[in-house]
Amino acid sequence: MPTLSFAGDSFFSPTFVSPGCIPTGGLPWLLAEHRELVCPAWLLRGWRGQGRIGRKAWPAQLLMALVLLRWSENLPRETAIRRASTDLGWRAAMGLPADVKVPSDRTVRDFERFLRERHPDIGVHRYVLLHEHIVRLCLDRGIGGEGAIWGIDSTPMWCFGACIDTVRLMGTGLRHLARWWARATGESFARVAASWDAAFLLAPSTKGGFDIDWKDREQRARAVDALAKAVVRIVGEVRRRVGSIRRRFRKRALLLCRGLAGIVANDLETDVDGRLVIARKVTEGRLVSFTDRQARNGVKSKSKRFKGFKLSLVGDLVSGLITSVAVTPGNQHDQDAILPLIARAAALVDGIDELLGDSAYGFAEKRERVRRQLGVTLVSPPSDAAPPTAGDRLTKRDFDIDFDADTATCPAGVVSADKVWRKSGERHVAAFVWPRAVCDACPLRERCLKGTRRTQVLRLHPHERALRESRELWEQASVKRKYRRRGEFERLVGRMVQLGGRCAKAWGIAFARFQAHCIAAINNLGLLAARLAQGAAAQV
Numbered sequence: 001m002p003t004l005s006f007a008g009d010s011f012f013s014p015t016f017v018s019p020g021c022i023p024t025g026g027l028p029w030l031l032a033e034h035r036e037l038v039c040p041a042w043l044l045r046g047w048r049g050q051g052r053i054g055r056k057a058w059p060a061q062l063l064m065a066l067v068l069l070r071w072s073e074n075l076p077r078e079t080a081i082r083r084a085s086t087d088l089g090w091r092a093a094m095g096l097p098a099d100v101k102v103p104s105d106r107t108v109r110d111f112e113r114f115l116r117e118r119h120p121d122i123g124v125h126r127y128v129l130l131h132e133h134i135v136r137l138c139l140d141r142g143i144g145g146e147g148a149i150w151g152i153d154s155t156p157m158w159c160f161g162a163c164i165d166t167v168r169l170m171g172t173g174l175r176h177l178a179r180w181w182a183r184a185t186g187e188s189f190a191r192v193a194a195s196w197d198a199a200f201l202l203a204p205s206t207k208g209g210f211d212i213d214w215k216d217r218e219q220r221a222r223a224v225d226a227l228a229k230a231v232v233r234i235v236g237e238v239r240r241r242v243g244s245i246r247r248r249f250r251k252r253a254l255l256l257c258r259g260l261a262g263i264v265a266n267d268l269e270t271d272v273d274g275r276l277v278i279a280r281k282v283t284e285g286r287l288v289s290f291t292d293r294q295a296r297n298g299v300k301s302k303s304k305r306f307k308g309f310k311l312s313l314v315g316d317l318v319s320g321l322i323t324s325v326a327v328t329p330g331n332q333h334d335q336d337a338i339l340p341l342i343a344r345a346a347a348l349v350d351g352i353d354e355l356l357g358d359s360a361y362g363f364a365e366k367r368e369r370v371r372r373q374l375g376v377t378l379v380s381p382p383s384d385a386a387p388p389t390a391g392d393r394l395t396k397r398d399f400d401i402d403f404d405a406d407t408a409t410c411p412a413g414v415v416s417a418d419k420v421w422r423k424s425g426e427r428h429v430a431a432f433v434w435p436r437a438v439c440d441a442c443p444l445r446e447r448c449l450k451g452t453r454r455t456q457v458l459r460l461h462p463h464e465r466a467l468r469e470s471r472e473l474w475e476q477a478s479v480k481r482k483y484r485r486r487g488e489f490e491r492l493v494g495r496m497v498q499l500g501g502r503c504a505k506a507w508g509i510a511f512a513r514f515q516a517h518c519i520a521a522i523n524n525l526g527l528l529a530a531r532l533a534q535g536a537a538a539q540v
Contacts, residue, residue, distance in 0.1 A: 025533035027072050027525055028093035031065045034532065035095060037137065038525065039064040043129055045121075047114060058103050063111040064130075065094045066103065068525065071518040074500035077108055116514050131517045134524045135323050135348050141531050143524075144321035144349065151356040151489035152314045152341070152378075154334050155496065156300055157327060157512060158503040159308035161292025166267040166278050167224060170231050171206025172290050173263065174198065177256040181238065184249035196234050200227075221277055228268055228276040231260050263287055284331060294509040298330025306330060309512050311501050312337050313520065314345040314355065317488045320495065320527060322520045323348050327513045334360035338370060338378075346374050356486040359383045364467040371466075379483055382470045394448045399458055401432075403465050408432035408458055412442050422459055432458045495523055 022028045031038060039061040048057035069090055070080035084090045084102045091098060103111075115126045122129065138144060164172065178201055182192045193201040200209025206227070212219040235257045242250050266286045269279035288307040289295045295308045308330050315322040324344040326337045338361060346352050354377050361367075362383035370376050400409040407417045414434060422431045436455040439445055448456055461467050473479055499519040504512040 022089045022092050025529055027069065027522070027529055028089045030525060030529035030532065031068065031093035032095070035061055035065060035093075038068075038134065040133060043119070043126060043133060045119075047111070058107055058111075059095075060111070062094045062096060063103060063108065064115075066090075066108060067112060067115070067518070068522065069093060071500065071515070072522045072525075074505075074519075076505070077112075078105055081105055081108060112514070116510065125514075127514050127517045131325070131521045131524075132344075132348060134521050134528065135321065138319075138321050138524050138528050138531075139349065141528065143527050143531060144316040144319045144323070148316040148318055148321075148349075148351075149356065149485060149488075150314065150323075150345070150349075150352050150354065151317050151486055151492075152312070152338065152361060153357065153489050153493055154310050154312040154337075154360070155493045155501070156298055156304075156306035156330070157309040157311040157501060157516070158306060159289055159292040159295035159512075160504040160507050161289035161295060163288045163292075163295065163307040164290075166263065167227065168206050169263050169267070169287060169290055170227050170260065171200070171209070173256060173260045174231060174234060175201055176290065177234070177238065177253065177260065180249065180252055180256060181245075184245040184253065196230075196237070198230055198234065221271070221275055224268075224277055225275040228264055231264055235260050259287065259290060259293065292504075292507050294329060296329040296331040309504065309509055310334070310337075311496065311516055312341055313492065313496065314341055315489070315492045317356070317485060317492070320492060320523065322492060322496070322523050325496075325516045325520045327509060327516050329509065335363050335366040338366060339373070342370055342374055342376055346376060352376055354379055356380070356483060356489065358486065362470070364461060364463040364470060367470060368463050368466040379473075379479060379486075381483075382467060382474055392447055394444065396458060397471075399432075401460070401464065401468070410434060410442075410444075410456065410458075411448065412444050414438055414442070416458075422457065427462070429462055430460045430464075432460075492523075496520065499523060 022032050044060035047060040066084055070077065081102055088098065117126060118124060119126050119129055178189055178192045182189045190202060193199060203209030207214055210223045212223050214220050238253060238257055242253055262285065266283040267279060268276045271277045286297060287293060288297055298306045298310055300306060310328050310330050310332060312334065313322050313325045324341050326341045328337050357378055357380040359381045361378050362380040367378045370378055394411050398411045406419060407415050409415050416432045416434050418433045420431050420433055421428045434456045439449065439455045496519060499522055501516060501519050505515055
């Protein structure tokens, strides 16, 4: 399959038709002047047009320019294609003459799917390689270089699917299953609902299928119990009969059954009367959308909750360069994504030795792993350090620990080398113990011991040494002065949101990651365009 080619200079060239169609310094200008620099051939190897026979394929660089232009204005794919058919600036950026039709929606969709594939030679997603290539271009031109201040933060990213409550999740899931079962068996939807004894599926809505007052607690409890038991009964029946339908319908039917069973297991509990009611608890695998199964409940703060994913990024507060991004489920803690996120940034940029982050990144275990494995110090408030106790009571902070000598000294000056292991939750931790006779005669006994305890047992954090070092570091005035600049990182987060990072544009976390890397690349291309425009103006 050969590749389409267009004459660079002709009467139909967009810049000939309208010389001022691409203002200097913007993304269209950058793509028009430096398209091969931004879209390298090695990255696009494997796209159509490598053979000699067949219909001619669209050039990969042209399609890449269209994809970047689309995400620069956060447009739907169809809207971006219509824009390219009429906007001469976009055509100039793509290298497309004014008399040639634009690529079809199917072609652009196939190319975006191509970008989401892994590069055969490197084994990394092509969109990740594109973002890293643009970061290197920026670094080569002094963006994010000397004087950079690196930070890390996260922000909510709403999912594309509809987020609904537990009752509607069960009703919607049963409707999806009934439609699929009707298609698999060749029966009508109404007949399937009747055979399942689920007449409420024929109502316009799940709650409308139950003739009750949903504000009444007792009636609501009975309706939820009836709906949940119907789900359990129907899921069991479908699983028993799934072998009777054609093979190509079985996987989808079992997947829908698994989702419904998960809703009952995670969202419901049994009350004192034996009824299934909506549980008032936090469950890690709790679904929030039947159409976007990878979305989860997330917590940004005590008062701000969201449903979907979490977008994390590392960047330079001074230049605005975004070096690495990651998208994780909404219920995953910020600290769980920092190792691969920081590792990617450190591999691209030499000299990242400190990162400013909020208290979500201040846990001693992760700080120590980042420091030990990547050589990067996280400057953030210690998150797992116990707060000072009110009044004059003594806390663990008042005990000195000599980690080299493996001893601990209490506030009264008594040294203990008696180290034991005590169970704390699901693991054992080290602890120092003082003799009972010493504690009985101690003048600080009332301030040191709690309740009826007769001797002091000082349990250590699994990373006690790193925790104390981070606490001592945090108390330094120079560190707190440096940390005040962390608020500037909200500008980078706001830029990602402005470019479309607040809401995913398609189902699934895989597309959300593709979208996040595209808009991070757009942010960096804006910096690169401004820097190259300054250089061009200086030469003139």
